[in-house]
Amino acid sequence: MEFNKSLIAIKISDSILDWLLVRFYGPPYYTKKKKAWGNLLALLAAHQGPWVCVGDFNCILNEDEQIGGCKGSSSTTNYLKELMFNLNSVDLGYSGNKFTWAKGKWGNAVIKRRLDRGVASISWRLAYPKITVSHLSAINSNHAPILLDTCLADSFAHRPFRFEAxxxxxxxxxxxxxxxxxxxxxxxxxxxxxxxxxxxxxxxxxxxxxxxxxxxxxxxxxxxxxxxxxxxxxxxxxxxxxxxxxxxxxxxxxxxxxxxxxxxxxxxxxNIDAIKKEDGTWIHDSNQIRKLFRNNFVDLFKEDIDFPEHVEHLILPCITEEENEMLERIPSPEEIKDTLFQM
Incomplete structure (x- = not known):
């Protein structure tokens, strides 16, 4: 439908509905930023149907999406917040690492931010309730690629009973x-x-x-x-x-x-779409995630106790062998009868 240096817009038709997919790049410089965000806002506002926009917005929604570096001034225009407010759109969330950009190498980066994301109109979000946005591993780049998946396979999971009001x-x-x-x-x-x-x-x-x-x-x-x-x-x-x-x-x-x-x-x-193991690898399969949780809880509550030898001899007996035999003996019918009639 439309493309330039900052965005590519294509129309998609599937079995559910027709919708607009926009790939956006937000320039970091003020002179180009204002024009690019203005074009994006005009395109999405003019579109009458559902839409989704993914890409590198070069912008964060709040301070929790950044580690290190300057947090920015409150007087600076946040174009992402304005777009979501004016178009009544929602953030699609994510699975995987929280941050998608790092200054320098990922392992020891001082500054990390969540600059890449997906936002969508409410009508599109209601039509695709099970979609996921995955933050993949970065290879030879300071940006982590993101994957928008609308074709998730249904997996059965037991749901607890809840009384409906x-x-x-x-x-x-x-x-x-x-x-x-x-x-x-x-x-x-x-x-x-x-x-x-x-x-x-x-x-x-x-x-x-x-x-x-x-x-x-x-x-x-x-x-x-x-x-x-x-x-x-x-x-x-x-x-x-x-x-x-x-x-x-x-x-x-x-x-x-x-x-x-x-x-x-x-x-x-x-919902848990992905989980990070102790060795740093990620698991995305729902059955493997359930198995990992179960095994961890089993190991957590499993108690292995090694008693020293002859520890039972350290505790002195409280009753004699004759008294113990009498307690273990099954009472006779006559004893049961006498006891009941004495109550």
């Missing part, structure tokens, strides 16, 4: 819990509690998957349709509000796009 607004939720919890379980008390919790969890999962759906209202009047629609809007708002964890918003805002985006960003922040 929206279920409380459904009349069928309470009977499911009561009927499951009141079933007789003939076990010890602590086992009984565990069995009831597991049964209730499984019942709620089944109810949520197979039963909890809006009832057919094709034959109802328009007033009934409006009432049911309003109820489901409230439930959807509560659901996305809980998942987004943005509790400062009040019910009634009905900003579903904001809730959905917050939930996606929260999930991506909680």
């Amino acid at each position: 929206v279920w409380l607004r459904d009349e069928g939720c309470k009977p499911v819990i009561e009927s499951t919890w009141n079933k007789e379980v003939h076990r010890l008390d602590f086992v009984k509690l565990y069995k009831k919790q597991v049964a209730t969890r499984d019942a709620l999962r089944k109810w949520n998957k197979e039963i909890r759906h809006p009832s057919p209202v094709n034959e109802l009047a328009e007033q009934s349709l409006q009432a049911e629609l309003f109820e489901w809007l409230i439930r959807s708002e509560i659901l996305w509000r809980q998942k987004s964890r943005e509790l400062w918003l009040k019910l009634g805002d009905k900003n579903f796009k904001f809730f959905h985006l917050s939930m996606i960003i929260c999930r991506r922040n909680n």
